[in-house]
Amino acid sequence: MKDFDGVRIGLFGITGSGKSSFINSVFMALHGEDEGPAVIQSTGAEGTIILEALPVTDGFTLLDTRGFGLLGGDAEKEILAILNGDIKDESGIDRDKTVKTSLTGVGTVLRDETHVVLWFVKANDPRLHKGAYRCHMDFLRQQLLRRGIAPITVITHHDKIAESQEEEVLAKASAATGSPRSFTFFVTNYHVDQEGDYRTHIEAMKVMRSALLVAERYVKIHKQQEQYKRESEAIGNQKVTGPNETVEDFFRRLSSKEHIPFDQIQPIIDKLKKEDITTSKSLSDNWVDIRGDKLMSDWLRGCIEKELADTFKEINL
Ligand SMILES: Nc1nc2c(ncn2[C@@H]2O[C@H](COP(=O)(O)OP(=O)(O)OP(=O)(O)O)[C@@H](O)[C@H]2O)c(=O)[nH]1
Ligand SMILES: [Mg+2]
Structure with missing residues (x-):
């Protein structure tokens, strides 16, 4: 497609949920690198400061976003602006200024939009268990539904929970984000105490396979809608x-x-x-x-x- 740069995969989730670590897991799995390009949180330091667009190959780009303590007005707006393509890369975010973006996603340009959302949840996040997370996600769940984006949920820190807790965590995470079970994945990222192994690679690749399928579907549907729009505009009043x-x-x-x-x-x-x-x-x-x-x-x-x-x-x- 001439007017299309490739698939844009947005990673969202509260701070420390493992978005940047996941990007590194993907790079390590795909390119066999010892470490990935994304900046990971370390003690006393902030993680991702701004939005970072990291092209993985020609065909797709991972958008690493800075997490929030909890979702609220500004966080929601910033996420919408990234979804709509009103913030495309690091140059676009200035948290002291208000971002202008459409609440409904009308008038956005397909090539700049986020085509698939990976929503990150930490398996051992107490907020998940208290139900606070589900409430906070209400607004965004609705917004994603409106845009026809099916979010994929990535539950990181799999190593931090016992097998007996998996079912409960899976149910709570998928209820909070609105992803069906088939789009909800456990991942153990590479982290300081544990070198990743082939399981990390496989988990990361399973997420990416689903992400690309969802994105392809989204782009196809929206291309079709743009074409219908053009056609009906061409026919104009004859319709x-x-x-x-x-x-x-x-x-x-x-x-x-x-x-x-x-x-x-x-x-x-x-x-x-x-x-x-x-x-x-x-x-x-x-x-x-x-x-x-x-x-x-x-x-x-x-x-x-x-x-x-x-x-x-x-x-x-
Ligand atoms: N044990 C364990 N630690 C992890 C896992 N994923 C990430 N971490 C650690 O969790 C911390 C936060 O990870 P980041 O990848 O920086 O989190 P982030 O979501 O990018 O955070 P922000 O950029 O602040 O939004 C780091 O210390 C990681 O090493 C995991 O699956 N298991
Ligand atoms: Mg980060």
């Missing part, structure tokens, strides 16, 4: 947006407006067609019967309702 608009066109419009991945919508379109609902007008007429359908999340239901109301507002007058 029927009134009562005869097809359900496909209605959902295509909604998908590019609200950044909804089209594959979340396709099953709904298929079902509507089976029920002979082929235009946005018949969707509107039959909405009372359809709105309870389990294929729709509450958020998507709200978006459809709003769009139907907007579409038929003028006609009903």
